Amino acid sequence: MKRYTIFVITENFIGILNRITIIFTRRGINIDALTASESRIPGIHRITIEVTVNEDTVIQLVNQIEKIIDVIKAFYHEDEGVVYQEIALYKIPVSRLDGGLEKIIRQHNAKIIAAEPDFVVLELTGHKEQTQELLEILKGYGLLEFARSGRVAVAKRMLTIESFIK
Amino acid sequence: MMRGADIVVRSLIAEQAELIFGYPGGAIMPVYDALYDYHDQIKHVLTRHEQGAIHAAQGYARVSGKVGVCLATSGPGATNLITGLADAQIDSTPLVCITGQVAAHLLGTDAFQETDVVGISMPGTKWNFQVRRVEDIAPAIAKGFYIARSGRPGPVLIDITKNAQVDFGEFNYVPCLGFRSYKTHHPIDQSAIKEAAELINQAERPYLLFGQGVVLGKAESELKFFLDKSGIPAASTLLGSGALSEEHPNFVGKLGMHGNYAPNLLTNQCDVLIAVGMRFDDRVTGDLKRYAKQAKVIHLELDPAEINKNVKATVAVQGDCRESLAMLTEAITAKKHEAWMGKFRELEQQEKAAVVQHDLTPTKVGLTMGEVIHQINQYKADDAVLVTDVGQHQMIAWRYFHYKKPRTQVTSGGLGTMGFALPAALGAQMYDYSRQVICVVGDGGIQMTIQELGTIMQTKAPVKIVLLNNNYLGMVRQWQQLFFDKRYSFTELDNPDFVKIAEAYNIKSQKVTERQDLQEAIEDMLIHDGPFFLEVVVEKEDNVFPMIATGCSVEEVRLS
Ligand SMILES: Cc1ncc(C[n+]2csc(CCOP(=O)(O)OP(=O)(O)O)c2C)c(N)n1
Ligand SMILES: [Mg+2]
Numbered sequence: 001m002k003r004y005t006i007f008v009i010t011e012n013f014i015g016i017l018n019r020i021t022i023i024f025t026r027r028g029i030n031i032d033a034l035t036a037s038e039s040r041i042p043g044i045h046r047i048t049i050e051v052t053v054n055e056d057t058v059i060q061l062v063n064q065i066e067k068i069i070d071v072i073k074a075f076y077h078e079d080e081g082v083v084y085q086e087i088a089l090y091k092i093p094v095s096r097l098d099g100g101l102e103k104i105i106r107q108h109n110a111k112i113i114a115a116e117p118d119f120v121v122l123e124l125t126g127h128k129e130q131t132q133e134l135l136e137i138l139k140g141y142g143l144l145e146f147a148r149s150g151r152v153a154v155a156k157r158m159l160t161i162e163s164f165i166k
Numbered sequence: 167m168m169r170g171a172d173i174v175v176r177s178l179i180a181e182q183a184e185l186i187f188g189y190p191g192g193a194i195m196p197v198y199d200a201l202y203d204y205h206d207q208i209k210h211v212l213t214r215h216e217q218g219a220i221h222a223a224q225g226y227a228r229v230s231g232k233v234g235v236c237l238a239t240s241g242p243g244a245t246n247l248i249t250g251l252a253d254a255q256i257d258s259t260p261l262v263c264i265t266g267q268v269a270a271h272l273l274g275t276d277a278f279q280e281t282d283v284v285g286i287s288m289p290g291t292k293w294n295f296q297v298r299r300v301e302d303i304a305p306a307i308a309k310g311f312y313i314a315r316s317g318r319p320g321p322v323l324i325d326i327t328k329n330a331q332v333d334f335g336e337f338n339y340v341p342c343l344g345f346r347s348y349k350t351h352h353p354i355d356q357s358a359i360k361e362a363a364e365l366i367n368q369a370e371r372p373y374l375l376f377g378q379g380v381v382l383g384k385a386e387s388e389l390k391f392f393l394d395k396s397g398i399p400a401a402s403t404l405l406g407s408g409a410l411s412e413e414h415p416n417f418v419g420k421l422g423m424h425g426n427y428a429p430n431l432l433t434n435q436c437d438v439l440i441a442v443g444m445r446f447d448d449r450v451t452g453d454l455k456r457y458a459k460q461a462k463v464i465h466l467e468l469d470p471a472e473i474n475k476n477v478k479a480t481v482a483v484q485g486d487c488r489e490s491l492a493m494l495t496e497a498i499t500a501k502k503h504e505a506w507m508g509k510f511r512e513l514e515q516q517e518k519a520a521v522v523q524h525d526l527t528p529t530k531v532g533l534t535m536g537e538v539i540h541q542i543n544q545y546k547a548d549d550a551v552l553v554t555d556v557g558q559h560q561m562i563a564w565r566y567f568h569y570k571k572p573r574t575q576v577t578s579g580g581l582g583t584m585g586f587a588l589p590a591a592l593g594a595q596m597y598d599y600s601r602q603v604i605c606v607v608g609d610g611g612i613q614m615t616i617q618e619l620g621t622i623m624q625t626k627a628p629v630k631i632v633l634l635n636n637n638y639l640g641m642v643r644q645w646q647q648l649f650f651d652k653r654y655s656f657t658e659l660d661n662p663d664f665v666k667i668a669e670a671y672n673i674k675s676q677k678v679t680e681r682q683d684l685q686e687a688i689e690d691m692l693i694h695d696g697p698f699f700l701e702v703v704v705e706k707e708d709n710v711f712p713m714i715a716t717g718c719s720v721e722e723v724r725l726s
Contacts, residue, residue, distance in 0.1 A: 011347050014296075015284060022289055063471035069293040069313055072347045165346045 003032070004058045004076045005084065005153050008047040009039065009161055011070040020047065020071075023064045029053060033086075033150030041161055044072065050151050073164040077155055084153035088131035089113075090122040090138050091145035101141055108134045119144060170300040170331040171196035174264065175204050177307040180339040183235045183262075185226060185596055186210045187219040191239025193266030193279060196331035198237075211596060211625060214617035216243050218589040220250025221615070224259050225593030228576045229551055229601075231384075233314045234593065236263040241279030244287075244325070249583055251290035251321050256580030257405065258382060260319035262310045269329040270298040283325050292320030298327045300335035305342075312342035317350040318469045319382060352468075352485040354493060362464045362481045363497035365438050371506045372398045373436035373461075375421060375450075378405035378579075379443015379468060385488035386572045389442065390414065392495045397502040399510050401429035403444050404564060407575040412568055418510040422450045424561035427521075427712045428513035430723040433458050435509075442466045443487045446476035447580065456719035466490045520725040521711050526566065532705035533681055535559050535634045539566040541688045542604060542632070550602035551576060551594050555587035555611035558640035561710045563606040585614025588631070592618055595627040602630065602692065609635040609661050619671040622697050630691050631673075633664055633701040636708070644709045668699035675699035 010016050017036065024031050032050040039046045051058065058076050065074040090110075092101070097120055105112065105122060108130070114121040122138075124131050131148055138146075168176075174197050178186065188210060190198045201210055213219040216238045223234030234254075238244055244265040254261050268277040284296045293313045297306045303326060310322040344350070366372055374396075380389050386409050393400055393416040400416050402409060410417055419426030421433075430452075433439070439461040444450070451457040454476060465472075465479035466487045473482045483490045525536030539562060552567045553576040554560040560577060569575060576594055578586040591605035612633055622629055639657040646654050668675035674694060678687045684702065691698045714723045 015288070015294075018285065019288055026289065060471075060475065063475075067469070067471045070347050 001052050001054055003050065003052050003079055005079070005082050005151060006049040006051065006058065006062060006065070006074060006076045007153070007155060008049065008065055008071055009073045009164060010045050010047060011072065012038070012043055012045045013070050016045075016068070016070055017047070019068050020049075020065055023061060024051070027057075027061075029057070029061070035150040035152055039161060044161060044165075048151055048153050072161070075155075077157075081156050082153045083156060084127070084151045085125050086128055086131060086149050086151055087123065087125045088135070088146070088148040090124070090134070090143060091119050092122065092138060093119055093142045093144060096141045104134075104137055110134060167334045168337050169196065169200065170303050170326070170333050170335060171200040172203075173300065173303045173335060173337050174307070174326065174331065175200045175208065176337055177304045177339055178235060179204065179207050180341070181233070181307065181311045183208060183233065186235045186237050187213055187222040187226070187593060188237030189213060189216050189219055189239070189243060191243045191266065191279070193240035193268060193328050194237060194243070194264075195266070196328065197264070197266065210237075211621065213589065214620045215615065216246030217249055217585065218592075218615055218618040218621060220247045220254070220261070220263065221583075221586050221589035222593030222596070222618075222621070223261055223263075224250060224254050224586075225553060225576050225590030226597050227259050227261060228590070229573050229594040230597045231573065233260045233262055233311055236261060238263065239266045239279070240268055240283070241281045244281055244283040247323070248287060248290060251287055251323065253578050253581040253583045253586065254321035255290045255292065257578065258319050258378065259321065260314040261321040262307070262314050263321065263323045265323065265325045266331070267296065267325045267327045270327045271329070273327070283323065287323045290321070291323045294323040294325070296325040296327070297330050300330045300333040303330060303335070304337065304339050308340060308342040309345070312344070313348070317348070354483060354485040354490050358481055358483045359490065359493045359497055362483055362494060365462050365464060365481060366396065366398075366440070366494070366498050369438035371436045372396070372438040372440065372503065373432065374398050374400040374440040374442065375403065375444055376400060376406045376409055376442045377403040377444025378409070379487055380406060380409040381572055383443060383468065383486050383488045385443070385491055386410065388488050388491035388495070392491050395495055395500045396498055397500070397507075398440070399503065399507050401426070403447070403450055404577065405575065405579045406444060407564065408569045408572050411570045413570065416507075418507075419514070420565065423452075423714050424565065424710050424712065426514070426565070427517035427723055427725060428510040430712070430714060430720045431513060432509060434460065434719070434721045436461050438462050438464065440464045440466070441477070442491065443468070445472045448476075451476060451720065452714045452722070453717055453719045456721070517712065517725065525562070530705065532708075533678075533684065533702060534708055535562040535704050536566050537681070538632065538634060538684065538688075538702050538704070539563050539606070541685055543568045545689050545692045546604065547602045549574060550604055553577065553587050553591040553594055553603060553605045555607040556582045556584045556641075557608045557611060558636070558644060558708075558710050559606055559608045559634040561641075584611040586611075588612060588615050589618045589621070591629045591631070592622055592625070592627050595629045596625065599628060605629055605631045607631065607633055608640060609633060609637060609659055609664070610639045612664075616667065619668065619673060623671045623673060626696060628696050628698075631697070631699045632691075633699070634704050635661065635664070635701055636704050636706050637661060638706060641710070643707070647707070647709070649715070664701045665699065673697045673699045675701070677701040677703070679703045
């Protein structure tokens with residue numbers, strides 16, 4: 001089993017996400033994370049899916065996704081083939097914000113992006129290992145809330161959407 | 167300007183649909199109202215259940231090669247289509263199903279007869295779409311027909327809200343010729359052809375398996391030419407039957423759980439396995455870990471998702487098998503494989519002695535299903551269509567029916583849907599009244615859609631219905647006998663008087679219980695001008711052999 005990033009380039013029609021996710025559900029495969037956004041080209045969306053499976057399975061998944069009528073292209077990469085980031089937000093009580101915590105924030109390259117009377121929100125962008133490390137530390141600082149996005153990724157391979165819609 | 171409902175009907179006519187199978191209801195009434203005006207341009211058959219409508223559309227599509235069209239109302243009307251959609255999806259049958267839906271402003275409110283049919287039908291359709299505005303009707307239908315019939319065919323569902331049906335819009339039909347996310351033509355890779363040809367030229371025991379892809383790709387002649395030149399023995403899957411005449415000298419029989427002895431067994435002795443338009447279904451392969459491991463595999467297949475799905479291909483030739491077969495024929499050297507072919511014939515004799523004799527020339531008093539099919543063979547036309555339901559009768563009819571022409575095989579293969587045969591036979595017959603359509607059905611399955619006798623009565627479709635009555639859910643009983651210690655748990659049926667039912671529908675009928683009456687009854691049935699219902703009471707506890715039990719390898723095919 002390995003971690004793979006599946007990229008889906010698709011028309012932006014209602015129901016597409018449903019059609020994609022049932023391919024995973026039917027095979028009893030858990031999606032680790034999923035993000036969807038408009039691509040550089042209006043009307044075309046890109047969906048990034050993270051799964052932990054073996055290579056045979058990821059090939060089957062990609063083939064089935066690509067078979068969806070409104071999907072333009074689907075492909076997959078191992079971690080080495082993609083540049084990716086995740087964003088994590090941490091909500092901490094103001095009362096715990098002291099010199100020690102500020103040092104941790106600096107060391108991890110995190111930022112305070114909101115300061116309210118009762119709490120502050122820290123942001124850290126990076127790979128899961130990094131955001132997880134900070135999470136473990138902040139648990140000792142009365143962490144109130146934590147949220148982490150799915151992977152936002154681009155492939156290292158030099159291919160453009162245009163080459164798929166020709 | 168015209169009503170959306172008129173646009174629906176005009177679009178169907180523009181797609182050259184000539185026949186609709188359907189059932190009305192509130193949310194689709196505007197379309198039914200429009201149909202009233204166009205009855206001279208497009209016919210509609212009122213079935214007795216929406217499942218009947220969609221299976222009829224499937225039967226129509228399978229024999230004609232055209233897109234079957236089906237119409238139903240929202241809610242229960244639409245959900246009654248689901249079995250047929252799943253069946254058409256797995257058997258690659260082109261359909262366009264149109265369902266009515268509550269008005270757009272009511273979507274999501276649990277309005278009367280509102281069901282999320284787009285959501286429910288998603289896994290069972292090649293494509294589906296909800297139309298909420300009148301201007302989207304014609305483009306959706308155009309796209310739907312294109313998707314249903316192109317590439318690997320399949321079912322499409324278009325859900326049209328009631329407001330779209332009653333609003334007024336322009337009608338300007340533009341057929342769909344393709345769109346950017348959906349490529350239907352894949353140029354054949356020349357180097358793959360070269361590699362495949364090399365493997366074939368060097369092979370000592372090559373073996374070809376063909377499936378429905380040959381029929382869908384209209385590659386029957388290309389298959390024949392390839393076999394003529396290569397001298398390679400060829401076997402068919404359940405849905406491939408008819409793609410090659412069984413009289414062809416290279417034809418060695420049928421594959422799968424209840425296929426023939428040699429074709430299954432020798433799969434594990436060939437050195438090159440050529441699979442054409444088939445998907446290595448588990449009913450064909452048995453245990454995959456012990457399937458054709460010794461062989462180099464060449465897979466000719468249109469759908470890229472089927473390549474390397476179940477069996478890894480040594481050489482995959484993706485694309486239309488009509489093109490790839492022709493190219494391959496060109497690239498190979500002419501050969502004969504007499505010794506290898508002889509092996510098939512040898513084992514065929516063993517099957518004859520152990521199974522076929524029992525089935526076709528029984529010594530016991532009770533009639534066998536096999537002898538019924540054997541008699542049908544004596545009198546049927548060469549292009550007669552055999553429509554079967556699911557169970558022992560299906561496997562026996564398939565085993566013994568003489569397939570000589572393409573598109574003569576209509577059965578529920580991938581889904582195994584009991585209740586398929588009667589409505590599918592009706593649909594097949596509606597395509598062409600002059601063609602013999604023989605529906606072979608079990609006493610269990612016929613009762614799942616027996617209401618369609620009413621549609622047969624009303625349309626006078628001259629379907630010949632042969633009920634093989636063993637008073638059992640026979641196929642399940644066989645498994646109970648072989649694998650569950652003969653514990654016949656809920657498989658025996660107390661049946662009605664079927665002949666009386668047929669008579670109540672004004673369908674000429676006969677019941678045969680004795681061997682001496684069989685031949686004449688079949689002759690009478692086949693010359694009868696109109697629908698005919700023939701019940702044959704057969705041996706209660708007969709079994710279908712050969713058989714590859716679940717989990718076994720193809721070489722463990724058993725004769726008893
Ligand atoms: C809708 C549906 N329900 C259940 C089954 C499981 N099943 C497969 S064959 C069979 C028995 C069919 O009995 P019958 O129609 O009498 O045919 P026979 O096997 O006796 O020829 C059953 C219940 C099925 N294939 N389809
Ligand atoms: Mg039965």
